[in-house]
Amino acid sequence: MDIAAEQRLVRRGAATAFLLTSAVCAASVVFLPQLIPMPGGLAERLAFGVQAGVPHLLCLVVAIRLVSKGRYESAADIGGAAAGPPSPVLAVKAAFLQNTIEQAFVGVWCQLVLASVADGAVLALLPASGLLFAVGRVLFYRRYAGGAGARALGMAMTVLPSLACLGAAGVLATVRLFGW
Structure with a gap:
């Protein structure tokens, strides 16, 4: 693998997602x-922040279902995680599930933090974040087998909206704290 070429693809995907x-x-x-x-x-x-987290939950349910179905349909995997390492097919689904758990946790909390300090038009970031999360998860999963460069767009589209919510919340909290 040419890591420099892969890193260029990751940067391109992240820039496009940005x-x-x-x-x-x-x-x-x-x-x-x-x-x-x-x-x-x-x-x-x-409540709006929680509702905006529904796409995160739906993506998590889909990821769980992918792993469950993969285990059910595979003789190598039906014994469960404790029975041994996953087959190559299930390994991708399990990695997607693990990453989705992590990203959903961070994403929903970032949305709730923003909802706790924001009002007005800034709250529109919440449904935007949920939409982008779902699109990012689909792209990440569909391109997973293509390597880091292929899945970078989806990964960045998953995480950047969370960072936008957290950043906006940080700015608003700082402004309030110092009375600017």
């Missing part, structure tokens, strides 16, 4: 509040 994520997040903040009212009170904002 541009797409930035465009979707910006468009959401500008246009979504004109289409649906953003919640005002803390309880309503937190």
Whole structure:
């Protein structure tokens, strides 16, 4: 493997994801509040944050199902994780599940942190984050076998919206803390 070439592909995928994520997040903040009212009170904002986490949960359910079905249909894997290492086919599904668990946990918490400190148009980042998470997970899984460069777009589209939510929350919390 030419690691330098693979790293270039990873950077290209991450840069593409950054541009797409930035465009979707910006468009959401500008246009979504004109289409649906953003919640005002803390309880309503937190509920909105939880609801925006539904795509994360759905992706997690799909990943669990992929592993379950893979185990059920494979003589090498039906014994479960304790019976030995997974077959090559199941290994990809198990890796996808593990990564989805990690990303969903971080993503939903970043959304809830933003929901706890934001109000108004910034809350439109929450549904944008859920949408981008789901698209990122599909791209990540479908391109997994192609290597790090192939799955970089999906991975970055999964994590960047979470970082956008966390970054926005950090800015808002800092502004409030210092009264700017």
